[in-house]
Amino acid sequence: xxxxxxxxxxxxxxxxxxxxxxxxxxxxxxxxxxxxxxxxxxxxxxxxxxxxxxxxxxxxxxxxxxxxxxxxxxxxxxxxxxxxxxxxxxxxxxxxxxxxxxxxxxxxxxxxxxxxxxxxxxxxxxxxxxxxxxxxxxxxxxxxxxxxxxxxxxxxxxxxxxxxxxxxxxxxxxxxxxxxxxxxxxxxxxxxxxxxxxxxxxxxxxxxxxxxxxxxxxxxxxxxxxxxxxxxxxxxxxxxxxxxxxxxxxxxxxxxxxxxxxxxxxxxxxxxxxxxxxxxxxxxxxxxxxxxxxxxxxxxxxxxxxxxxxxxxxxxxxxxxxxxxxxxxxxxxxxxxxxxxxxxxxxxxxxxxxxxxxxxxxxxxxxxxxxxxxxxxxxxxxxxxxxxxxxxxxxxxxxxxxxxxxxxxxxxxxxxxxxxxxxxxxxxxxxxxxxxxxxxxxxxxxxxxxxxxxxxxxxxxxxxxxxxxxxxxxxxxx
Numbered sequence: 222x223x224x225x226x227x228x229x230x231x232x233x234x235x236x237x238x239x240x241x242x243x244x245x246x247x248x249x250x251x252x253x254x255x256x257x258x259x260x261x262x263x264x265x266x267x268x269x270x271x272x273x274x275x276x277x278x279x280x281x282x283x284x285x286x287x288x289x290x291x292x293x294x295x296x297x298x299x300x301x302x303x304x305x306x307x308x309x310x311x312x313x314x315x316x317x318x319x320x321x322x323x324x325x326x327x328x329x330x331x332x333x334x335x336x337x338x339x340x341x342x343x344x345x346x347x348x349x350x351x352x353x354x355x356x357x358x359x360x361x362x363x364x365x366x367x368x369x370x371x372x373x374x375x376x377x378x379x380x381x382x383x384x385x386x387x388x389x390x391x392x393x394x395x396x397x398x399x400x401x402x403x404x405x406x407x408x409x410x411x412x413x414x415x416x417x418x419x420x421x422x423x424x425x426x427x428x429x430x431x432x433x434x435x436x437x438x439x440x441x442x443x444x445x446x447x448x449x450x451x452x453x454x455x456x457x458x459x460x461x462x463x464x465x466x467x468x469x470x471x472x473x474x475x476x477x478x479x480x481x482x483x484x485x486x487x488x489x490x491x492x493x494x495x496x497x498x499x500x501x502x503x504x505x506x507x508x509x510x511x512x513x514x515x516x517x518x519x520x521x522x523x524x525x526x527x528x529x530x531x532x533x534x535x536x537x538x539x540x541x542x543x544x545x546x547x548x549x550x551x552x553x554x555x556x557x558x559x560x561x562x563x564x565x566x567x568x569x570x571x572x573x574x575x576x577x578x579x580x581x582x583x584x585x586x587x588x589x590x591x592x593x594x595x596x597x598x599x600x601x602x603x604x605x606x607x608x609x610x611x612x613x614x615x616x617x618x619x620x621x622x623x624x625x626x627x628x629x630x631x632x633x634x635x636x637x638x639x640x641x642x643x644x645x646x647x648x649x650x651x652x653x654x655x656x657x658x659x660x661x662x663x664x665x666x667x668x669x670x671x672x673x674x675x676x677x678x679x680x681x682x683x684x685x686x687x688x689x690x691x692x693x694x695x696x697x698x699x
Contacts, residue, residue, distance in 0.1 A: 230291060234281035237298045241274050244305035251312045255638050259646035274301050316634075318621040323634040328432050329510055330462045332404035333367050335425040338392060343399070346375055346425040352398035355380045355388045360669060361403060363429050370427060371401060385410060386672045392421070399424065405464045405508040406669070408455060412465075413675060428459075436512050437631040438527045443643045446475045446696040447527040449632075450515050453537075453580075453597075454507055460533045460629045466507030466514055467581070468532075468597055471522065473695045476640070479649040482695040483601070484522075484688050485594035485657040491665060491677035492517055499668040502677055508669065521680075522689055528632040536627030537580065538573035540604060543620040546572050549603040553592060555585040576600060590678065591659060598655040605653070656691055659684040 248270065252258050258266060280286065281294050335354065337343045343352075354377045358364045368379065380397055382388040385406070391397040404426075411417045440447050453468025454460070471484040488504035495516025497509070506514040515526050541547055547570070554566045557578035564571075564579060571579055580600050586592040660678035667675055 231282065233295065234278075234291075237295055237302070238278040238282060241278060241298050241302050241305075244302050244309065245270055245274060247309050248305055248312065251309065251316065255316055255634075257312075257638060257642055257645070259642055262645065270301075270305070274298065277301070314621050318625065319634045319637055321625060322628050323630055323632065323637065325461065326433075326629050326631045327435070328430050328461060330459050331363055331367075331429045331431060332459075332462055333371075333427050333429070334402050334404055334407050334423045335371070335399050336392075336402055336407065336421050337399045337424045338395075339420060339422045341398070341422075343424055349377060349399050349424070350375045351377065353378045353380055353396075354399045354401050355382050355391060355397040356401040357382050357385055357388055357406075359383065360406070363431065364401075366429055367401060367427075370429065374425075384672045385670065389417075403508070404462070405455075408465055409505065409508070409669065413670070413673065431510075433510060433512060435631060436515060436529075437633075438525050439633075439636070440527055441639075442474075442632075442636050443476050443639050446473065446477075446698075448473050448524060448692075450511075450518055450526045450529040452507060452511060452514055452529060452531045454531060454533050455504075460531050460536070460627055462533075463508055463510055464533075465504045467504060469503055469514070469518070470597070471518055471526070471692075473692050475695055475698055476643065478695075478698040479651045480695050480698070481651055481653045482691055483598055483653065483655045484692065485598055485655070486518065486521075487590040487594060487658070487660065487678050489590055489676060489678045490521075490658070490660060491663065491667075491679050492521055494668060495520055497668060500665075501668040502675070505667065505669045521685065522692065524689075524692065528630060528636075530628065530630045530632075532628050534577055536624060537577050537600070539624055539627060540573070540620070541571065541576040542573035543624070544604070544607045546570050547576065547600075547603040547607045549576070549579060549596075550599050551579070552595060553586065555582065557582045558584045589662075591657065594657050595655075598657075602653060602655075654691075654695075656688055657684070658688050 252266070277294050277298050281291060281298070286294070335346065335349070337349070343349055354371075356364055356368065356379065358381050361367070371377070380391075382391070385402075388397070388400050389410075392400055407423075449472040451468065451470040451472055452466045454462065454464040455467040467488055469486040469488060471486065473482040473484075475481075486503060488502065490503040491500055492503050493499065494501050494506050494509065495513055497513070503514070503517065506517050511529055511531060515529055519526050548568045549571055550568050551564050551566055554564065556563050559581065560574070560578055562575050562578045569579070580593065580597045582596070583589045583593040659681045661681065663677050663679045664674040665677050666673070667677065
């Protein structure tokens with residue numbers, strides 16, 4: 222104890238110095254690993270984070286100082302430690318989020334429901350043992366795998382149907398006791414038949430994991446214009462689910478001029494599905510995978526899409542709540558379809574649940590999906606505006622944690638880091654422009670639902686050509 226008391230100042234200086242050096246190492250390691258800082262900032266970093274702390278450590282350990290000066294330098298070292306720990310936590314959270322965001326894009330989940338009548342006596346999966354379960358195979362390449370997986374749980378007889386109408390008619394007439402159906406197909410049927418939810422129940426859920434190809438078309442995102450497909454899937458579950466794509470936006474980004482063009486494409490656009498060759502609603506393309514959606518939009522606009530971003534309903538709700546709400550501008554006064562929230566013409570402060578209602582509602586408008594597309598773009602702009610505010614730093618960690626598992630992209634973490642580094646280096650002001658393609662209301666049979674005419678929107682070639690021209694101007698920087 223006497224030795225400790227005699228050398229207390231030296232021991233304290235060494236301990237504080239070791240902690241400070243560790244904090245410096247951890248931050249420097251992360252910055253070098255992810256190549257985040259531009260060269261000019263490394264000079265500033267070296268002076269502030271390397272040179273000054275090393276001088277402090279040297280003085281407190283090797284120099285005889287007056288007691289007040291010694292403790293002042295120790296306090297300064299402590300402040301450096303606190304700041305560096307805070308910075309490390311921010312950096313580590315950011316990099317982990319980006320890694321998760323970019324490293325789960327090599328698969329999609331196909332979610333299956335076992336559906337029975339709501340007023341039936343079947344309350345659990347085992348109740349269907351030795352019963353008949355129907356299915357539609359023509360639209361599902363994984364149905365054999367799904368039936369095999371389900372047969373590991375219970376013994377049942379099978380009946381194949383040519384279409385959903387026939388399958389559900391048999392269910393309603395008790396000729397079949399259950400239907401095995403993909404979640405997204407069930408959601409589609411609910412949209413077309415409002416009574417489906419009151420008539421049926423989901424008795425059991427399971428998923429099949431499918432590997433997907435890398436369809437990214439890499440460019441230098443700091444120097445070359447690139448196109449991004451933003452898909453908002455109508456699902457609260459995994460963002461990797463194959464699901465109806467309710468939001469379909471083509472985003473052209475020019476990193477030289479710092480111009481961004483967002484082109485909204487109505488979900489009900491009647492287009493030829495890539496790889497299938499038959500016409501359907503654009504929203505249905507998402508049920509066959511993001512590759513189908515990307516290819517369909519590439520064909521529609523005659524361009525290449527470099528990357529995609531998929532988000533689900535949870536992303537919007539969590540993001541807006543983590544931002545403590547956003548102020549979104551509405552061109553209309555309306556009441557939402559699902560939860561009857563009231564929105565007024567002008568700015569509306571919304572929480573996450575209200576934000577979701579704002580971007581989902583379409584039946585409240587005569588123009589339907591056209592206005593919904595406008596509202597989706599308005600919401601994106603409102604989120605960007607709030608996210609750019611300095612107050613976001615206070616809730617930064619909470620924000621990223623809230624968004625975990627709500628996003629996925631095929632853009633590499635390296636590309637994203639390059640964009641962030643360029644933003645830090647140049648601090649440009651981005652100009653964001655929005656536009657939409659339009660069409661005429663129509664009813665038609667579709668590839669996915671060939672037995673009943675559905676509402677679709679026939680593309681207006683004039684608006685498509687106008688959008689193509691705006692994309693060209695944005696891409697070429699004119």
